[in-house]
Amino acid sequence: MASPRITVIGGGVGNARFLLGLRAHAATLPEPPDLTAVVNVGDDMWLAGLRITPDLDTVMYALAGVNDVERGWGRAGDTERVSAELAAWGVGWPWFTLGDLDVGAHVTRTSLLRDGLPLSAVVERMTARWPLGVRLLPSTDHEVETYVRTSQGDLHFQEWWTRHRAAVSAEGFDFRGAQDATPAPGVLDAIESADVVILAPSNPIVSLDPVLAIPGIRAALERASAPVVGVSPIIGGAVVRGMADQCLTAVGVETSALAVARYLGARSNGGILDAWLVDEVDAASVSALRDAGIRAEAVPLWLRDEESSAAVARAALTLVAR
Ligand code: GDP
Ligand code: CA
Numbered sequence: 001m002a003s004p005r006i007t008v009i010g011g012g013v014g015n016a017r018f019l020l021g022l023r024a025h026a027a028t029l030p031e032p033p034d035l036t037a038v039v040n041v042g043d044d045m046w047l048a049g050l051r052i053t054p055d056l057d058t059v060m061y062a063l064a065g066v067n068d069v070e071r072g073w074g075r076a077g078d079t080e081r082v083s084a085e086l087a088a089w090g091v092g093w094p095w096f097t098l099g100d101l102d103v104g105a106h107v108t109r110t111s112l113l114r115d116g117l118p119l120s121a122v123v124e125r126m127t128a129r130w131p132l133g134v135r136l137l138p139s140t141d142h143e144v145e146t147y148v149r150t151s152q153g154d155l156h157f158q159e160w161w162t163r164h165r166a167a168v169s170a171e172g173f174d175f176r177g178a179q180d181a182t183p184a185p186g187v188l189d190a191i192e193s194a195d196v197v198i199l200a201p202s203n204p205i206v207s208l209d210p211v212l213a214i215p216g217i218r219a220a221l222e223r224a225s226a227p228v229v230g231v232s233p234i235i236g237g238a239v240v241r242g243m244a245d246q247c248l249t250a251v252g253v254e255t256s257a258l259a260v261a262r263y264l265g266a267r268s269n270g271g272i273l274d275a276w277l278v279d280e281v282d283a284a285s286v287s288a289l290r291d292a293g294i295r296a297e298a299v300p301l302w303l304r305d306e307e308s309s310a311a312v313a314r315a316a317l318t319l320v321a322r
Contacts, residue, residue: 004033007190007226008134011040012055012201013241014233014303016062021065021103021309023133025317028310035134036190038217040202040208041119042175043148048105050091051113054158055207056123056138057105064130067293068099072241073100085201087105095163107139115163120184133162137190139211142181147174148250158208166243170250173205178213180244183220191220198316199230199273201301204260205247212272221272227320228267229275231312232257235301236281258285266293276321277301277312 006026008019008053019037027223043054046129054073061067068076078099086092098106105126112122118141127136146157149171158169159208191197202208212218221228234257241246253263257278274293278285282298287295297319303309 004031004195005193006033006035006196006198007194008037008198008200009208009211010037010202012058014201014202015039016059017303017309018231019059019134020306021303022313024306025310025313031070037134038137038139038187038211040207040211041140041144042206043157044145045156047096048086051110053109053271056136059136060127060285062136063132067247074099078102082240097156105285120149137186138184139187139217140181140214141184142177142205142213144175144181146206147176166246175210175213178210180259181214183216184212186274188216188220191224194224194226196317196320197221197224197226197228198204199228201231201233202243203233203242203247204263207252210231218272222267227274228272229277229320230264231277231316232260232272232279232301234260235279257282258288261289261294262292268293277319303314
């Protein structure tokens, strides 16, 4: 019999932390499942002639165990000599630092893209360097980049997020190129043939939405035979890390586990969720979620380390197990 398949959809840091736990939990199961992660490309950009894919890199580095845990991005023990040199040349964005080892990854990716490989093939090639235990798929091979509508005009997501720390009030988000994009090879199959689909505790507006905006992906979730369970990135009315509240406010969604679940919607009612895991402090929302047609449970959702993340993964799978 084929191994069970679990497919996770998400962005960078929240997704990576969750995947570390899921991988650890999966290894303890009598029938270890095949794990696939469909990763957001909306934060991607061209910079200094290089194609940069922040969420894919965050997930790849974390699963490989070479990420900088303290800083939260890039490679452990990295230096910034190339970045300093680029700044001296006046190339790139002075507020967007690239680690030297990171630049090695960007040169590799760009070189393979210029050889004509689609991004999904580049990701397959690059992730083969480490035994990640999770197959990574970009949501699409097309260039789909998130732009933020602000009073100062349209900003690339990275400029708004990294340079302005999301402090310029956002009026909305555009996933440029999404309309004409198609899911990367393997993405629809990973959703349609999964035994469980999990929405990682990722930013719903700028990590999940740009994936769902690729024509065909939302529809695949709607018709998947597998249950779809999400893990709330919001705990006690606050984002755990990052600035997701600015994104939610911009699209008129309250920063709460309940509001985010309602935003994603019950699958029985045209949405994409069968189940939603909330933190213990949000236990009061469980009955409202059930009323909305979403199976729900409250468990600790802080992804502190592999053990706590594995417990969250187990709870997510238990919630949708018959
Ligand atoms: P990004 O692409 O690097 O911004 O990462 P994601 O979109 O994958 O994840 C960012 C989201 O993860 C934020 O909105 C946080 O609220 C959420 N998050 C971060 N750490 C935790 C955690 O320990 N527990 C939960 N439940 N959510 C978390
Ligand atoms: Ca991201």
